Amino acid sequence: MATSGQLMAAEIAEQPEVWRRILAEGNQQFDAAAKTIIDYNPRHVLFVARGTSDHAALYAKYLTEIVQQRPAGLVSPSTMTAYGARPDLRGVLMIGISQSGGSPDLVQSLHVAREQGALTVAVTNQPDSPLARTAAINIDLMAGPERAVAATKSYTAQLLALYLLIDRVTGGDGNAAEALPDLGDTLLKQNDRVAALAQRYLFASRLVSTARGYSYPTAREAALKLMETSYLSAQAFSGADLLHGPLAMIEPQVPVLTVIGEGVGGRAMSQVLPRLKEQGADVFCVGTPEAVAAASVGVELPAGAHETLAPLLEIIPFQQLALHLAIARGGNPDSPRGLRKVTETY
């Protein structure tokens, strides 16, 4: 019989290898896709995704707004499926993101978008999936089969693929990403330390995660991993939104997870931490040595990744935390109760 969490542990550890593969073998697909997008010159970019992939979409939305300098939005799939909206999407770039490429609502959203004049891109781990066949352009995540229900390697593969695509569209050469696999290997060595830290949350029933900017999707994805595997109520807020109401429910028994890295997003958290301290919060920080030292506990990020790429690294300690906490609480993170690997929503 398989050990609990065996699949998830292997897929977490495999991530730097997946990134190396994308960097080594992905050039042609990114070059070709970027050329088509540059020629199309989108006036606007829309993303459609659900679950973990929606967090990759949120990351790409920040890149699109800040680096590509185009307005961007996340589509509510129901508007084009259940409600039958048929907006004029000429000049719009619509990117669908899904590990399996199989959820009918995403396939239909991309199908409608194409009919309505959008240039469509599918970012999937299954190049022969319905989503990939529906889109004009297919980006293959090359992450290999993902068997644990909680997505890990497909998530960071999505982040890297979206980074490389947008980087190329804005004239980059992707070189900044070359350092990532080695940094990932370094970070993975914290595994035993994170396993020990997981004991801290053995009896927690709820927690909050918070970050800003490029790291906000990390907070969202960290919360989802913990919900999926450890059955905690885990709520993510942008640091700013946290101050607009939810701060009231922070108390010493509601642990806070945060990401405070180098860069604008990390610095913007300086408004949030004093308010968390006023509420008596216990803080787990993934970030710079200074930020970790100021928190209750934490994991330092290896230096060397630009803020735009740091999300690939930041999520790793949270994936490990979800894995070890689930096991410590008697669950099996490879197959959480109530979930299926491919979720079909309409």
Added chain:
Amino acid sequence: MATSGQLMAAEIAEQPEVWRRILAEGNQQFDAAAKTIIDYNPRHVLFVARGTSDHAALYAKYLTEIVQQRPAGLVSPSTMTAYGARPDLRGVLMIGISQSGGSPDLVQSLHVAREQGALTVAVTNQPDSPLARTAAINIDLMAGPERAVAATKSYTAQLLALYLLIDRVTGGDGNAAEALPDLGDTLLKQNDRVAALAQRYLFASRLVSTARGYSYPTAREAALKLMETSYLSAQAFSGADLLHGPLAMIEPQVPVLTVIGEGVGGRAMSQVLPRLKEQGADVFCVGTPEAVAAASVGVELPAGAHETLAPLLEIIPFQQLALHLAIARGGNPDSPRGLRKVTETY
């Protein structure tokens, strides 16, 4: 000394009166704004807001996508403030929503949007606020002073103002909204019943709210009210996103709040309820008599509001629930711990 929740109770009860005022006195501002927007003919609509106002923005995003048939997005304010993005926004309609009109990040986002070529609209309860002065068009919510920290009447005023604006832009006459104030008065009479139901959650530490389509913003706002006033962890998910992971953490001790009204969004929940039952969930439903009968407990909505307007009504039982639960748990919903009425984020 003031009784706990006195301000919030009064402001909840005042809502139909606020709607009557908007319907009676708002015609001129909506006509003028709609004319400017029709002449401008936006290719795309962006919203910027935080907290409760962000839920009004999400509601308006559905209206924009489905009724106005324009692509729409919610802006992450940090991209244009902290990160300094300067996208080309010619042809874009940018709508900023804020009760106070005072948060610096929203003001700066609208200021940048205007410089970058967008047509800007401020929807605020303070016509002399910085946000209102920054925008080309100002929509006054006419809700009167809101003194409870937890926003209630300003929220439904925002929903109604955004409905009337988008309705006029698409050639409507706003008549469908005329029935709302009387329906609101009917619904408010459930107050004692909701106060009794609140006892059910006296010892809950976390809950989940879920709905789809136009009612999804209601689920989000219900969760925020409960977090703000009763210090619960309350997480909102679209019914579809719930199935993509978070479902795993639903168990009999995690109550679920849901909205299942007439229309597409309510019908789309039929995929979700059986899965909740499999997990043994306790369900509080605001919706049709059939949906309430199938739930553990609930409040029936009076018939007569179109799905696009139902969110004004649906939120009322949840506002009442937040009020009564906060008082029952010994808090004062008029001034929750850690919060200020005007939140300034950067």
